[in-house]
Amino acid sequence: MSDTPVIELRNVDKSFGPIDVLHEISLKVKAGEVLCLLGDNGAGKSTLIKTLAGVHAPTRGEVLVDGQPVKFSGPKDAQNRGIATVHQFGGTYPLMSVGRNFFMGEEPTKGFGPFKVFDRKTANKIAVEEVQKMGITRITDGDRLVGGLSGGERQSLAIARAVYFGARVLILDEPTAALGVKQAAHVLRIVNEAKKRGLAVIFITHQVMHAMTVGDHFAVLIRGAIAADFRKGEKSREEITDLMAGGQNMADLEASIEGYMETHDGHPPKVSAAE
Amino acid sequence: MADTSNNEKSTGGSGFSLLGLLRRPEAGAAAGFILVFIFFSYFGWDKNFLTPLGSSTWLNFASKVGIIAIPVGFLMIAGELDISVGAMIPAGGIVMAMATNQFGMNIWFAVGFTMVVAGMIGWVNGMLVTRTQVPSLIVTLATLFVIAGLNAYLSKQIAGTTQHSVPDAGIVSEFILGDYHSWIIGEGENSFTIFRSLQSSFFIWIVFSIVCFYILHVSPWGNWIFAMGGDQESARNAGIPTNGLKIALFMLSAMAAALVGVTEGVLANSASTTTQFGMIFNSIICVVVGGVLLTGGFGTVTGTFFGTLTFGIVFQGINFTSFDKDLNMLFIGVLLLIAVLMNDTFRKLATNASTKKKG
């Protein structure tokens, strides 16, 4: 693979009406590389990846795929270019079957001419296989409704789907948030596998351990701007933790909470220490 | 690595057992239909509930509600409602009447013209709902009155009356849009007798149901309709054209309602501007009795079909029994309550389906 980044943002701003969410974001991800996007709640991570997924159009700046500027006409356009995204919330439809969920928007069909028929057998078979690869071996029936699955099983289904359809770029917004230890490990393994296959991966997490396990490259967002951009090994775990907390010194914060609890009969402080 | 060899039997095997059949989402509606049918067949036997003439009474009634109930059900599955159908039915009739009487169109042009007008009104409904984020209940409640007002006003302005006469449409269009009186069937008693009293709307309903069944359950687009009602945001993120699809569904319901107005006009040779408020509730009742969830994301065309039949029988069937006619509304209310409670149970069964297999 050449050195051209598979996907790149150049000076991207995004605002919703008067609310500015992203400022001057520039990022690149190469093939076979994992970018960890870190930051506090509300920093703009989800908004950033929605811009990459074609959900939002940037207010200013440009998105480049393989070095070529592109304007996604919608999420479908991004998907067709091999960019698959697992969004932070939702992604599954409780009253639909596993097979139909898995292939939402990309339905396999058989039949002739305009009379397309949803190919339920194929859909169910592939969906079950792919979900089992994620370590969810309890799902054996593709006709089963997703509403009967646990939160983590649903999340795994959404990830399995993205892995299956993501040909070039895989974007995961807090994929491990709802997962058990074993499934989280599976996701990290999947990320590594995707990376080996030459995909560019963008991974959002609030867990330092997960970030340090898979990340090659880290970008920290604070209030919609990139506050730090560094490679693996350039910063210590403590430094990364502090950056993820929005620039606060976590060690100080923890110490102050402990001090508070000692003087207040073991009760934590009532107001959050942010700002 | 996980073994996937046991998939085959579990995916292929389900659906044949009785339990599997009961878990189908339309099972509740079908069971309800059978119960109600047996009930009225028994109590209405003496008053010809089951004779060709008798059954055509409730079948004709059901077909008119049914043509509207299916697209209303689509919208409900997609998480929306359409109240404006109550004014679209008379709109269909009077637009066709005026197109033939005042604009001198031939019947087929007039029907086409009516469908275009209805489609445009549906488009406006859809645009208002998708652009403003105002709940469709409110949007279509407003357009219901706007259309009703326009029906009366334009009628008076263009034709000078609110009661239009619809000229005889000729044998072919009578056959397709009206009924079967004059064609094929002779006067005598024979096995086709039922066709003499069945109206064309019944056959339109059957064909329309089959087409809609294909769209919702067989074609890939059905998935998208369910997804919109299940989780609109995720559906949009998955690249499904939620706005366009929703607008198309509003157009479909407006056109279906107008078509019912057209068939009524051709049948009665007259069309009036009277808003059919009752049909709003009737269509929603059929859909809910048919097992479509009010909250969206779940439902079937088959269920709606059975729900409509059930509703038709309960609504008309009381005339065939010795029960007091005043109990009619009470019956329908009870039916609706039972249906809603049953739907809940069946939905739980459906979500838990096959959980037992994991052992």
Ligand SMILES: Nc1ncnc2c1ncn2[C@@H]1O[C@H](COP(=O)(O)OP(=O)(O)OP(=O)(O)O)[C@@H](O)[C@H]1O
């Ligand atoms: N559609 C929108 N309209 C207006 N404001 C929005 C919109 N989407 C996001 N925002 C705002 O943008 C900011 C960043 O939101 P975003 O969801 O990107 O944060 P995040 O970094 O993903 O946070 P978290 O870690 O909690 O997921 C928030 O203040 C949010 O209120």
Ligand SMILES: [Mg+2]
């Ligand atoms: Mg987020």
